[in-house]
Amino acid sequence: MIARPGGAAVLAEVGAGLRGPHVPRILDEKPAVSWFELLTDNHLAEGGALRFQAEAIAERYPVTLHGVGMSLGGADALDTDYLRKVKGLADRTGAALVSEHLAFTCHAGWHVHELLPIPWTEECLRHVSERVRVAQDRLGRQILIENISAYFEFESSSLSETQFLEALCEETGCGMLLDVNNIFVNAANHGFDALDYLRHVPWRHVGEIHLAGHSRKGDLLVDTHAGPVSQEVLELYLQTQVYAADVPVLIEWDNDLPEWPVLLREVRQIEALRVSAARKIA
């Protein structure tokens, strides 16, 4: 078995993204879910219900943190106050993993809170590597970096996304969070082969996998997290089991949020899928 990055070893099987409306029911019913992922940016408050929710869930389940505000691909200086808050949240909740995105979300003090793509160049790699190193130093832990859905690419890119991510992991010691839905969306929108992408993923660095739903807008697929994981994405996920059957997987559902039992059914479906895939591989 490959040694997985960071705290992935303490996570098992299938986790669910924690969303505020589900928290009271989860705390009340204590459903059998292996772990929950907290959206870092939702729980940075110094007090109140959001802070309580994070800590209450962390008392009962293993948790991970997944953020969008670090702007690791950005040109602005890293926000040390933001990093301090993330570290505080990670320490309080005993987060098994902390993850971010290969993107920028801020420029000249303007935070868009949206994952904007960066060019995959050597210069950009050096820049992001330095920022990842600083972030990991400040947090006192390894972070995982996720591949994003990008609706355009840059002409200046001289590396592939997987080459960029592999080099980033090698140079900084960070891990990779592989979002299978993002690969599927990008493959459709940019016309590449998703299976070929999987063949080039630096699997030894992958510490977590994400699954989510997408939507169609005209000719484009959009990573909306507004529905169940599509059959095509599930099939692509099954292909990852050849390379990374032991990697924990998480379901994200953010928009048009269903009642908790619907999301729990999704978790059970993926759990069954993993068992089935393991049998086939064995």
Place this chain on the structure above:
Amino acid sequence: MDEPLHAALVATVCRGPDTDRSGSRMRAVRGPDAAARIDVYRDSIRSLHIGTLGRAFPVCRGVLGEDYWGQLIATLVRCHGSDSGDLNRYGDFLPDALGSAQVIRPELAEFPYLQCLAHLEWRIHLAKLAQDDDAGNWRRFATLSPAAQGACSLRTSHALSILRSVYPIDVIWSRHTHPGLPADNLPGPVCLCIHREGRFGIGVSRLASRESGIIEAIMAGATVTQLERHSQGMSAGDITNTVIEWIGQGWITGYESGADDA
């Protein structure tokens, strides 16, 4: 890093078609679907910001109606970006932006209290996020000599703030947030105390003039002895009873020893 590219991209996705200066440097942005690809980002950012403000200002949204609110906010967010990586902090500009909008949008004259109401909602939003308070050591306070007690200053809850308005915005807020409950038709002007109620709830309490004098003096760092000066003629016993009541309500959470007690 290619800073001009970042700047152009942020301007493109945040502000509008007239600022689309980065497209020529990107693959898959040219051609018939170029606008659609940019619009994915624009739509996502716009809906995120509008949704965030809608959750922080639910009563203003309700007063103006969903359609008008959505149209007004879509205009305002183009000029007022988020200056923090913490999205919970986005919205402090809105009260004053609504005030400015009232100057140029005659239809908003119908809602002269809008800016004050937005200030109230922002204070409520911040109170929800404020640091939780530690319990004060009142047993120790009780062991201090009267002189030492008098030299102490009192500490208010991190969530507590005071807001004044010429309009009865507390009544408007109550009617929208608790539509089933009878609301007193009290007139303005008002001095309001925004505070935690229970562990996570938020209360908005109207203060009498004498009460507001005391709580504002406490927030400004006045000692216990100095409170009488700000109480507009309240007796020492009434001031003590008021402070004890506020301790019970969690408005006052501790004390700082004066020099005599150090």
